[in-house]
Amino acid sequence: MARLSFREQMLRAREDAILAAVNRLLAEKGFDLMTVDEVAAEVGIAKASLYKHFTSKEELAAAAMIRVLDRALAFLDERQARADVGPLEQLQAVVRWTMEVQLAGEMPSLPAQNSSLRQALLANRDYMDRLVEVSERLGRWIAEAQASGLIDPALPAEVVLYTLFARACDPVLSLLKAGGQYSDDEIIRHLLATCFHGLCGGPRKPAAA
Amino acid sequence: MARLSFREQMLRAREDAILAAVNRLLAEKGFDLMTVDEVAAEVGIAKASLYKHFTSKEELAAAAMIRVLDRALAFLDERQARADVGPLEQLQAVVRWTMEVQLAGEMPSLPAQNSSLRQALLANRDYMDRLVEVSERLGRWIAEAQASGLIDPALPAEVVLYTLFARACDPVLSLLKAGGQYSDDEIIRHLLATCFHGLCGGPRKPAAA
DNA sequence: GTCTATATTCGGATAGAC
DNA sequence: GTCTATCCGAATATAGAC
Numbered sequence: 001m002a003r004l005s006f007r008e009q010m011l012r013a014r015e016d017a018i019l020a021a022v023n024r025l026l027a028e029k030g031f032d033l034m035t036v037d038e039v040a041a042e043v044g045i046a047k048a049s050l051y052k053h054f055t056s057k058e059e060l061a062a063a064a065m066i067r068v069l070d071r072a073l074a075f076l077d078e079r080q081a082r083a084d085v086g087p088l089e090q091l092q093a094v095v096r097w098t099m100e101v102q103l104a105g106e107m108p109s110l111p112a113q114n115s116s117l118r119q120a121l122l123a124n125r126d127y128m129d130r131l132v133e134v135s136e137r138l139g140r141w142i143a144e145a146q147a148s149g150l151i152d153p154a155l156p157a158e159v160v161l162y163t164l165f166a167r168a169c170d171p172v173l174s175l176l177k178a179g180g181q182y183s184d185d186e187i188i189r190h191l192l193a194t195c196f197h198g199l200c201g202g203p204r205k206p207a208a209a
Numbered sequence: 210m211a212r213l214s215f216r217e218q219m220l221r222a223r224e225d226a227i228l229a230a231v232n233r234l235l236a237e238k239g240f241d242l243m244t245v246d247e248v249a250a251e252v253g254i255a256k257a258s259l260y261k262h263f264t265s266k267e268e269l270a271a272a273a274m275i276r277v278l279d280r281a282l283a284f285l286d287e288r289q290a291r292a293d294v295g296p297l298e299q300l301q302a303v304v305r306w307t308m309e310v311q312l313a314g315e316m317p318s319l320p321a322q323n324s325s326l327r328q329a330l331l332a333n334r335d336y337m338d339r340l341v342e343v344s345e346r347l348g349r350w351i352a353e354a355q356a357s358g359l360i361d362p363a364l365p366a367e368v369v370l371y372t373l374f375a376r377a378c379d380p381v382l383s384l385l386k387a388g389g390q391y392s393d394d395e396i397i398r399h400l401l402a403t404c405f406h407g408l409c410g411g412p413r414k415p416a417a418a
Numbered sequence: 419g420t421c422t423a424t425a426t427t428c429g430g431a432t433a434g435a436c
Numbered sequence: 437g438t439c440t441a442t443c444c445g446a447a448t449a450t451a452g453a454c
Contacts, residue, residue, distance in 0.1 A: 011419095028322075028323065029321065029322075029323045030241075030321050030323075032241040032242065032321075033241065033321060033323055033324065035446085035447060035448085036447075036448065036449085037446095037447070037448095045419095045420075045421090046420065046421050046422075047448090047449085048419090048420075048421070048422085048423095048449085048450075048451090049419065049420050049421075051448090051449065051450075052419055052420080053419090055449095056448085056449085057447095057448070057449090088409070091408075109321070110380055112238065112239050112241075112242060112318070113237070113238070113383065113387075114237065114238045114239075114242050115242065150409065151408050151409060151410070152402070152406070152408060152409060152410025153410075154402070154410065155399055155402065155403065155408070155410070156391070156399065158385070158388065159381070159385065159399045159400075159403065160408055162380075162381045162384045162385065163381055163403055163408060166379060166380050166381045166384075170375060171319055171371075171375050172368070172371045172372055172375045174322060175371045175375075176367070176368065176371065178322075179367065182365070190364055190365065190368045191368075193361070193363070193364065193407075194364065194368065194372055194407065195407060195408060196407045196408050196409050197361070197406070197407040197409055197411060198402075198403065198404060198405045198406040198407030198411055199300075199360050199361060199364070199369055199372060199404060199405050200297070200359065200360060200361060200405045200406055200411055200412065201360070201361025201362075201363065201364070201411070202406060202407055202409055202410070202411030202412060203409070203411060203412075220437095244428085244429060244430085245429075245430060245431085246428095246429070246430090254437095254438075254439090255438065255439050255440075256430085256431085257431085257432075257433090257437095257438075257439070257440085257441095258437065258438050258439075260430090260431065260432080261437055261438080262437090264431095265430080265431085266429095266430065266431090
């Protein structure tokens with residue numbers, strides 16, 4: 001039993017190393033430009049060995065994205081444990097977290113509408129279940145925030161949810177990061193401001209009347 | 210002379226048909242997933258004939274994107290002719306226009322950071338000149354709007370500019386469009402609201418104090 | 419379950435006739 | 437300048453030895 005468990009641990013460790021590499025490459029180049037050869041090279045094993053763990057490139061990417069969703073769910077767990085935080089602050093904390101993941105180069109970009117990956121993800125129950133779970137938890141905060149007017153009640157909740165997902169891989173962040181003239185904190189501050197208060201800059205100026 | 214001019218016209222017409230097809234395919238699938246075979250099939254000519262007009266897939270895509278920028282510049286010309294419109298309204302009109310182009314399925318998505326297309330575009334003077342021109346014109350409106358406080362002066366102009374570009378190919382729009390439960394007008398209205406006033410919904414509620 | 423070597427498919431690009 | 441036919445490299449996936 002102990003030996004089996006040990007082997008199992010080794011297996012898990014290797015697979016996690018694989019998924020970490022896939023995750024990084026997905027963030028850097030996206031699914032289409034990432035090659036299985038690169039993944040194998042980065043992990044330091046032969047390509048054929050990869051295919052013993054995962055049966056296709058799509059499954060490889062799906063496993064990495066499931067891992068990201070699991071991290072997101074763990075983060076949501078943490079936040080939900082705090083009862084003293086309002087729904088708007090929770091949503092802002094989530095967006096901040098996604099930006100930190102982006103800055104760390106660990107946020108895979110959304111698959112294009114036609115990608116073979118998209119098909120695979122839609123058919124992957126493990127992935128879809130987690131995506132639905134994340135959406136439902138965010139949906140509860142969105143509903144609360146809209147009920148109290150902290151989030152614009154005129155916006156359909158769907159629009160708010162999609163916007164949060166989209167900001168999790170907003171190209172503005174990588175453009176600013178590539179420009180190199182702002183610190184990570186400044187980037188996050190500006191993007192949080194535009195996400196929640198818009199380019200016009202909402203309620204911070206209390207209208208000099 | 211007349212015959213030469215006629216031939217020239219035919220050539221232009223064919224090339225424009227090619228670019229229209231490329232533009233549509235770029236919007237639908239992106240550069241990586243678009244194949245030259247598809248383009249040829251859609252135009253109804255042989256692939257080899259395409260390569261008489263354009264020497265590579267990258268050049269083909271670049272020509273299509275230059276065409277988009279030319280349309281944008283023409284739109285900016287129109288707007289600048291109106292002297293009675295404030296800078297914020299001009300920027301909102303621009304964003305609205307980009308969303309209409311997106312809804313028409315004619316807005317190519319931003320090339321990924323590592324795409325071979327990105328390299329080609331950066332080296333393409335015709336493309337870069339137009340991109341700089343668009344940026345400078347938008348930059349003037351942004352500066353004016355920030356000077357009068359209509360756009361948040363705390364945001365670096367660069368952040369505002371990048372955000373406008375990013376909203377021109379925001380995946381939120383295609384998600385809402387795919388959902389099918391909102392009219393094009395509603396989609397544009399909600400996205401304009403989140404872009405300029407944020408999820409919290411800025412100055413429309415005059416703070417019931 | 420890891421390796422080397424290879425099969426196979428696909429897509430960008432070209433040759434050469436007309 | 438358009439076509440048909442083809443080349444060639446790249447990338448996914450697999451065979452088969454150890």
